[in-house]
Amino acid sequence: MIKNSNLNIIKVIGGFMAFMDVYSFEFLKNEAEVLVIREVEQQLKSENENMCRCNECVVDVAAIALNNVKPLYRFSLLGALYASQALTEQGYADSVKQAVAQAIVKVKANPSHD
């Protein structure tokens, strides 16, 4: 429920930027990011020796994997990302593992540079 005072602020300032400023969208956190990045580190540590480790390729792996796992957005004022139930959910952990493995195969076969 939007408070009247907030609606008035939007009306006075006007436009989309005002809307962005009135609410704390910057505190939206996708917890999947932490889980995917951890998994990328794990899989690059223990296998895939022949994959390029440059910034472009490693971040590309994370981006591709993140586009293939269910996002886990929550509102976080603290920035702490470790309370998620998904951390202990085997099904979600497996989907992260699989998405990262597939992303590594893709980037290995087709790196974004020569």
Ligand SMILES: [Zn+2]
């Ligand atoms: Zn590379």
